[in-house]
Amino acid sequence: MKYALVTGGSRGIGRAVCLALAKEGCAVLINYRSNEQAALEVKQQIENEGGVAELLPFDVSDNQSVDENITKWQDAHPEDYISILVNNAGIRKDAVMVFMQNEQWNDVLHTNLDSFFFVTRRVLKGMISKRYGRIINIASLSGIKGLAGQTNYSAAKAGLIGATKALAQEIGSRKITVNAVAPGFIATDMTQDLPEAELKKMIPAGRFGKAEEVADLVAFLASDKAAYITGEVVSINGGLYT
Numbered sequence: 001m002k003y004a005l006v007t008g009g010s011r012g013i014g015r016a017v018c019l020a021l022a023k024e025g026c027a028v029l030i031n032y033r034s035n036e037q038a039a040l041e042v043k044q045q046i047e048n049e050g051g052v053a054e055l056l057p058f059d060v061s062d063n064q065s066v067d068e069n070i071t072k073w074q075d076a077h078p079e080d081y082i083s084i085l086v087n088n089a090g091i092r093k094d095a096v097m098v099f100m101q102n103e104q105w106n107d108v109l110h111t112n113l114d115s116f117f118f119v120t121r122r123v124l125k126g127m128i129s130k131r132y133g134r135i136i137n138i139a140s141l142s143g144i145k146g147l148a149g150q151t152n153y154s155a156a157k158a159g160l161i162g163a164t165k166a167l168a169q170e171i172g173s174r175k176i177t178v179n180a181v182a183p184g185f186i187a188t189d190m191t192q193d194l195p196e197a198e199l200k201k202m203i204p205a206g207r208f209g210k211a212e213e214v215a216d217l218v219a220f221l222a223s224d225k226a227a228y229i230t231g232e233v234v235s236i237n238g239g240l241y242t
């Protein structure tokens, strides 16, 4: 059985990714920071559909917590390894640069970028020794194009894209692929405060995307069919960015 770890799997895009990977037959490790109730609902839904899921809570921005919790899981599953990693957990704390506080900069960089380093480094050992792996990093349109009011978030996501390309070259020979998915506006808790009616006028597809649409793309990149795609950034944004 393939184990898939999805960070931030309790809500939004991560939740949809957990459900999609479970449908593909993966055992899903649902990571979250604090919303246990939401994570339990994802687990329940997977089990109701005949799938396998476990909760694996930790703060992705805390190196010690990442190491301790993944090691604990590994100790309980000595025969298994995590072959699919979806680095999805993320936050935004928007502010124009001139008013941005250190805390807004640091929190966004720690949660969206440092997390990639902490979690991936820990999980990579198993993939390298088994010579198989899929790593999918959820970046953003903001990391490709830059968005005003998001210098912190754009910097973190652009960093994630650079790291994706570098790591793909580092481990390509081990049959491990590393790709980034760059969503535009997707309807989740993260975008609830945005003026959707105004923003969707700018989107050629005329609507926000669905978490399930992003999840289908992630599930493809996680599959054996995507073995020759690595170091790529795949946009999913309804035509917003050209």
Ligand code: NAP
Residues within 6 Å of the ligand: 007, 008, 009, 010, 011, 012, 013, 014, 031, 032, 033, 034, 035, 036, 038, 058, 059, 060, 061, 087, 088, 089, 090, 091, 111, 138, 139, 140, 141, 182, 183, 184, 185, 186, 187, 188, 189, 190, 191
């Ligand atoms: P969301 O609905 O706000 O969900 C965020 C998820 O991340 C939750 O499961 C949350 O866990 C988890 N999380 C946050 N901080 C964490 C931490 N320190 N440790 C562990 N888990 C943490 O967000 P979303 O819209 O689904 O976004 C998912 C990813 O897609 C993010 O990386 C985001 O930047 C990216 N993205 C989103 C959009 C969009 O339009 N929605 C567009 C481009 C990119 P709890 O439930 O415990 O809080």
